Amino acid sequence: xxxxxxxxxxxxxxxxxxxxxxxxxxxxxxxxxxxxxxxxxxxxxxxxxxxxxxxxxxxxxxxxxxxxxxxxxxxxxxxxxxxxxxxxxxxxxxxxxxxxxxxxxxxxxxxxxxxxxxxxxxxxxxxxxxxxxxxxxxxxxxxxxxxxxxxxxxxxxxxxxxxxxxxxxxxxxxxxxxxxxxxxxxxxxxxxxxxxxxxxxxxxxxxxxxxxxxxxxxxxxxxxxxxxxxxxxxxxxxxxxxxxxxxxxxxxxxxxxxxxxxxxxxxxxxxxxxxxxxxxxxxxxxxxxxxxxxxxxxxxxxxxxxxxxxxxxxxxxxxx
Amino acid sequence: xxxxxxxxxxxxxxxxxxxxxxxxxxxxxxxxxxxxxxxxxxxxxxxxxxxxxxxxxxxxxxxxxxxxxxxxxxxxxxxxxxxxxxxxxxxxxxxxxxxxxxxxxxxxxxxxxxxxxxxxxxxxxxxxxxxxxxxxxxxxxxxxxxxxxxxxxxxxxxxxxxxxxxxxxxxxxxxxxxxxxxxxxxxxxxxxxxxxxxxxxxxxxxxxxxxxxxxxxxxxxxxxxxxxxxxxxxxxxxxxxxxxxxxxxxxxxxxxxxxxxxxxxxxxxxxxxxxxxxxxxxxxxxxxxxxxxxxxxxxxxxxxxxxxxxxxxxxxxxxxxxxxxxxxxxx
Numbered sequence: 145x146x147x148x149x150x151x152x153x154x155x156x157x158x159x160x161x162x163x164x165x166x167x168x169x170x171x172x173x174x175x176x177x178x179x180x181x182x183x184x185x186x187x188x189x190x191x192x193x194x195x196x197x198x199x200x201x202x203x204x205x206x207x208x209x210x211x212x213x214x215x216x217x218x219x220x221x222x223x224x225x226x227x228x229x230x231x232x233x234x235x236x237x238x239x240x241x242x243x244x245x246x247x248x249x250x251x252x253x254x255x256x257x258x259x260x261x262x263x264x265x266x267x268x269x270x271x272x273x274x275x276x277x278x279x280x281x282x283x284x285x286x287x288x289x290x291x292x293x294x295x296x297x298x299x300x301x302x303x304x305x306x307x308x309x310x311x312x313x314x315x316x317x318x319x320x321x322x323x324x325x326x327x328x329x330x331x332x333x334x335x336x337x338x339x340x341x342x343x344x345x346x347x348x349x350x351x352x353x354x355x356x357x358x359x360x361x362x363x364x365x366x367x368x369x370x371x372x373x374x375x376x377x378x379x380x381x382x383x384x385x386x387x388x389x390x391x392x393x394x395x396x397x398x399x400x401x402x403x404x405x406x407x408x409x410x411x412x413x414x415x416x417x418x419x420x421x422x423x424x425x426x427x428x429x430x431x432x433x434x435x436x437x438x439x440x441x442x443x444x445x446x447x448x449x450x451x452x453x454x455x456x457x458x459x460x461x462x463x464x
Numbered sequence: 465x466x467x468x469x470x471x472x473x474x475x476x477x478x479x480x481x482x483x484x485x486x487x488x489x490x491x492x493x494x495x496x497x498x499x500x501x502x503x504x505x506x507x508x509x510x511x512x513x514x515x516x517x518x519x520x521x522x523x524x525x526x527x528x529x530x531x532x533x534x535x536x537x538x539x540x541x542x543x544x545x546x547x548x549x550x551x552x553x554x555x556x557x558x559x560x561x562x563x564x565x566x567x568x569x570x571x572x573x574x575x576x577x578x579x580x581x582x583x584x585x586x587x588x589x590x591x592x593x594x595x596x597x598x599x600x601x602x603x604x605x606x607x608x609x610x611x612x613x614x615x616x617x618x619x620x621x622x623x624x625x626x627x628x629x630x631x632x633x634x635x636x637x638x639x640x641x642x643x644x645x646x647x648x649x650x651x652x653x654x655x656x657x658x659x660x661x662x663x664x665x666x667x668x669x670x671x672x673x674x675x676x677x678x679x680x681x682x683x684x685x686x687x688x689x690x691x692x693x694x695x696x697x698x699x700x701x702x703x704x705x706x707x708x709x710x711x712x713x714x715x716x717x718x719x720x721x722x723x724x725x726x727x728x729x730x731x732x733x734x735x736x737x738x739x740x741x742x743x744x745x746x747x748x749x750x751x752x753x754x755x756x757x758x759x760x761x762x763x764x765x766x767x768x769x770x771x772x773x774x775x776x777x778x779x780x781x782x783x784x785x786x787x788x789x790x791x792x793x794x795x
Contacts, residue, residue, distance in 0.1 A: 169636070286767075
């Protein structure tokens, strides 16, 4: 219970720090953010400038009042309107399902694939998976995500015409089988890009952790007891090797979410990343701020979940 | 006092920095991955230092003779087409990778950008590693409240997604030049290394040779610089290499999206962005887009190979020992 309390406290403190950072950045930077954005709005009215100044700061404003107003707006999910006068929350809700689907599915696949290959690689060191497949995937991981995305797009989309090169769907999505297949077909290349970008890292850390746990005394003990090798591999060695990976998983979410911006841009996939790109290019600060906050909160929630999961799997951490 | 010194200050063998350097260079030469990574890096360093040996053409002037362009325009008009006389396809030996929308030589641009990209990357990685070392080692050495504060700050920076933060910051610093890029890349990237180095610092904090130094009454700076840092050298180098892999990819990714491209500073990332903007792919001018992308991947791979090998050098448990492992009844 104490462990959960401490983790929650850290979660809330970090959340507060992220919110504050989001508040400070537009005010610290050179130039008048509100005025710059106001000039991007067509047929802008003075009332809109006042609203923007309330959000992003202006000369002569009381920073304390503005800060608490901002915190209140964040807690009530009131992020203002975009430059084309649509509520930010509405825009985000349109993009959210696509990104959750794309990032969620590819992260789960990458994590499962990486953990299994890493586990097997450490168990059978020197086998062809360990000597060829894993290093290959690891090298691929170090390529920039946009490199992977562009190469896959060029080869399988532009040159071979096997897969579509943009949009999450070709007919408006419904619940029919054909529509789901269509969505999967469009998500294939972006998802493969994200899996390739992430899997190698999992293999590498899992393999290294597993090599460490394999030389532990309890594994030797299990061997001496004559337990099946499957059981030693999975419930003795891998179970302990996976623990540091869970925390890594949460940290990786930040990297994957960043990568999804590039991937969604390359494939014109209208999720949150594409929205973030558009918001930034068109200087749509309310949209950009809200999405940045959303990304941070998402990573924070994953960190919290990973902490709880680690505590559940590893009783030692509960007292630490 | 001398007698106490010899008995109490026994350090691990790696602490002599001369020996450590010799050990590392030997290990790099013995490790195939490290050798390959080093050779790849040296090739790029050579290109960066001696660009004139690769190509003598200017990178920011049209290299297509006016006569060729005039001929091209005449032909287009004769064929009843809109004249489009830029982005010439590769022609050996005039412009082996083709030309840009302003008919600049792509190869010259690539070579020129090598130096800028390489040195920016190394500068950012050095700054990031320096901050990581200072924050991580201070946190581990100070302990108590200082550690709490520094660790919390590190954790906050660690969970904030770096690329989105970079994009946000770059919107405000668009006019700041390459220094602004170095600045935002540095402040968004140091947390991971700081956390690793803190963990390592904690693990050697209670080692006997540090205890001995403290008992001898050595000053903090002496303990940190002469006792702690030499022992952490392999990890610091690994952190530097890991950071470099990340910086290469992230900077190019940021510029690819169109953020953080500054004026007349040409990096590989800026080349990729410009080729995308000029529809290089649609014009069949594929090498303008592909060559800087391949260059980015090449540099990233070279750092990654060195990093991968360095992990094996620093952590002997990871080295291959096929014979011993095969002998074990694994199946």
